[in-house]
Amino acid sequence: MTKLVECVPNFSEGRDQEVLDALAAQARGVAGVTLLDYSSDQSHNRSVFTLVGDPDGIAEAAFRLCELASEKIDLTKHTGAHPRMGATDVIPFIPVKDVTVAECVAISKTVAERIWRELAIPSFLYEDSATRPERQNLATVRKGQFEGMPEKLLQDDWAPDYGARQVHPTAGVTAIGARMPLVAFNVNLDTSDLAIAKAIAKTIRGSSGGYKHCKALGVLLEDRDIAQVSMNMVNFEGTPLYRVVEAIKFEARRYGVRVIGTEVVGLTPAKALIDAAEYYLQIEGFDYGRQVLENHLLG
Amino acid sequence: MTKLVECVPNFSEGRDQEVLDALAAQARGVAGVTLLDYSSDQSHNRSVFTLVGDPDGIAEAAFRLCELASEKIDLTKHTGAHPRMGATDVIPFIPVKDVTVAECVAISKTVAERIWRELAIPSFLYEDSATRPERQNLATVRKGQFEGMPEKLLQDDWAPDYGARQVHPTAGVTAIGARMPLVAFNVNLDTSDLAIAKAIAKTIRGSSGGYKHCKALGVLLEDRDIAQVSMNMVNFEGTPLYRVVEAIKFEARRYGVRVIGTEVVGLTPAKALIDAAEYYLQIEGFDYGRQVLENHLLG
Numbered sequence: 001m002t003k004l005v006e007c008v009p010n011f012s013e014g015r016d017q018e019v020l021d022a023l024a025a026q027a028r029g030v031a032g033v034t035l036l037d038y039s040s041d042q043s044h045n046r047s048v049f050t051l052v053g054d055p056d057g058i059a060e061a062a063f064r065l066c067e068l069a070s071e072k073i074d075l076t077k078h079t080g081a082h083p084r085m086g087a088t089d090v091i092p093f094i095p096v097k098d099v100t101v102a103e104c105v106a107i108s109k110t111v112a113e114r115i116w117r118e119l120a121i122p123s124f125l126y127e128d129s130a131t132r133p134e135r136q137n138l139a140t141v142r143k144g145q146f147e148g149m150p151e152k153l154l155q156d157d158w159a160p161d162y163g164a165r166q167v168h169p170t171a172g173v174t175a176i177g178a179r180m181p182l183v184a185f186n187v188n189l190d191t192s193d194l195a196i197a198k199a200i201a202k203t204i205r206g207s208s209g210g211y212k213h214c215k216a217l218g219v220l221l222e223d224r225d226i227a228q229v230s231m232n233m234v235n236f237e238g239t240p241l242y243r244v245v246e247a248i249k250f251e252a253r254r255y256g257v258r259v260i261g262t263e264v265v266g267l268t269p270a271k272a273l274i275d276a277a278e279y280y281l282q283i284e285g286f287d288y289g290r291q292v293l294e295n296h297l298l299g
Numbered sequence: 300m301t302k303l304v305e306c307v308p309n310f311s312e313g314r315d316q317e318v319l320d321a322l323a324a325q326a327r328g329v330a331g332v333t334l335l336d337y338s339s340d341q342s343h344n345r346s347v348f349t350l351v352g353d354p355d356g357i358a359e360a361a362f363r364l365c366e367l368a369s370e371k372i373d374l375t376k377h378t379g380a381h382p383r384m385g386a387t388d389v390i391p392f393i394p395v396k397d398v399t400v401a402e403c404v405a406i407s408k409t410v411a412e413r414i415w416r417e418l419a420i421p422s423f424l425y426e427d428s429a430t431r432p433e434r435q436n437l438a439t440v441r442k443g444q445f446e447g448m449p450e451k452l453l454q455d456d457w458a459p460d461y462g463a464r465q466v467h468p469t470a471g472v473t474a475i476g477a478r479m480p481l482v483a484f485n486v487n488l489d490t491s492d493l494a495i496a497k498a499i500a501k502t503i504r505g506s507s508g509g510y511k512h513c514k515a516l517g518v519l520l521e522d523r524d525i526a527q528v529s530m531n532m533v534n535f536e537g538t539p540l541y542r543v544v545e546a547i548k549f550e551a552r553r554y555g556v557r558v559i560g561t562e563v564v565g566l567t568p569a570k571a572l573i574d575a576a577e578y579y580l581q582i583e584g585f586d587y588g589r590q591v592l593e594n595h596l597l598g
Contacts, residue, residue, distance in 0.1 A: 276580055
């Protein structure tokens with residue numbers, strides 16, 4: 001069986017097509033790795049690449065992309081709506097097939113070490129690779145952003161996991177880590193009252209007492225004039241999609257509000273949705289690995 | 300993109316392990332084809348093989364298995380609970396990836412022609428390959444079974460699609476056709492009253508006015524003392540799983556009966572379950588081909 005790891009590096013460039021083309025070409029040039037997708041956001045001035053490959057190939061690709069980004073992207077000149085601290089801002093490694101999170105943690109450390117040794121870019125290990133609890137959360141690690149990093153790295157608690165207490169002058173600092181596949185999942189409400197979506201999001205997200213593996217915000221969809229609970233499901237096995245949908249329904253009821261639809265943004269592992277089918281169809285004793293036809297076709 | 304076709308030949312042998320081993324070895328020996336699974340039923344005296352491969356490989360494998368079965372299985376000596384008319388009783392071809400049903404129809408005709416030309420086994424085209432409506436249904440085609448076929452082939456309406464009006468003396472007649480993937484799906488009720496399961500099955504199945512692509516029977520699970528609606532979902536896109544589950548729930552209500560669980564038997568395409576998740580989670584605008592991660596990994 002072929003081991004497959006997904007890697008979703010985020011680069012602080014979303015406007016210069018030449019740089020993006022060069023990064024895409026770099027990704028495609030690594031043996032054993034497939035570039036599935038890449039997309040950019042102009043206002044964020046940021047791009048997300050999605051690669052998949054065997055463990056050695058994916059580690060090589062992550063390094064080479066980071067190397068090229070450090071040559072092409074100058075954070076001292078970067079503006080954009082999205083928080084960022086590095087030319088390669090964050091490199092998550094995600095198990096896809098016959099690979100454990102622990103193996104992805106090992107890959108993240110190998111890449112972090114090499115990025116320091118060969119490129120002089122320091123890094124923080126985050127999510128499941130974190131060396132202490134307060135480094136699990138990317139937002140906490142990135143707080144201060146590129147401009148605040150020189151001072152932050154000198155603080156007692158914020159020595160980088162790899163590298164010296166000194167940012168790379170133009171490429172900054174990178175966060176590297178293993179995590180479960182993330183499903184971006186939104187629930188739309190039949191209200192335009194943002195306060196209701198915010199109140200519901202608060203009851204759902206782990207950080208304020210809700211479901212551990214769910215991050216949630218209330219947002220307003222201005223074009224449709226409806227409020228939305230916008231979520232990142234950071235571990236869909238620990239906190240399944242159906243559970244947050246059902247919980248949002250009963251929280252919404254107190255406001256006389258209903259769920260009118262949901263959205264999956266971007267890619268999702270099949271299992272995140274099949275788990276929901278198992279729940280709602282009440283399937284007994286389903287064996288995902290053996291009973292789903294496609295699982296026999298992936299090498 | 301690699302085209303993938305599934306082939307699920309049924310052989311009239313479920314007891315002689317030597318014959319089954321020989322068939323399995325034959326399947327494994329064809330380039331471009333993978334034997335996913337095979338299982339036998341002693342009381343049926345019948346085995347089901349599941350192969351997947353590219354169109355040319357799968358056609359070659361189907362022929363070679365049929366050839367070996369005609370050498371190893373003698374229907375004049377066959378007894379078993381399951382209806383049958385041939386050593387290779389039925390050969391369905393099923394689109395899995397980047398293949399249409401029409402392409403599978405073409406494969407079925409190629410194989411049927413070769414089986415007549417090289418093995419002198421006549422065949423009927425059934426399901427989506429059928430040359431007239433009454434040949435779509437396998438049960439209709441097979442009626443009379445092996446023992447009745449010599450006489451049936453001489454009837455005005457029952458000339459085989461390929462071959463002469465004469466059965467192969469020991470290998471009989473084979474049904475060959477293309478069909479959508481079939482999902483064997485059962486719904487368990489909180490009653491031991493078989494009559495209720497039968498009455499519900501009648502409202503659900505296409506043949507008695509229910510959902511077109513659903514075949515349904517009422518059965519009793521003796522070990523659990525509960526009644527079950529046992530179904531073959533022969534086109535899960537035309538008749539989705541969630542629709543029969545919800546319909547069974549409302550039909551059951553008139554008897555004060557509830558659905559206590561369901562079962563998926565054997566393999567299912569991921570999409571059959573993901574369609575259910577889309578319905579129950581109310582996902583808007585989901586693009587199965589693009590948004591499911593695994594679909595980008597299948598070559």
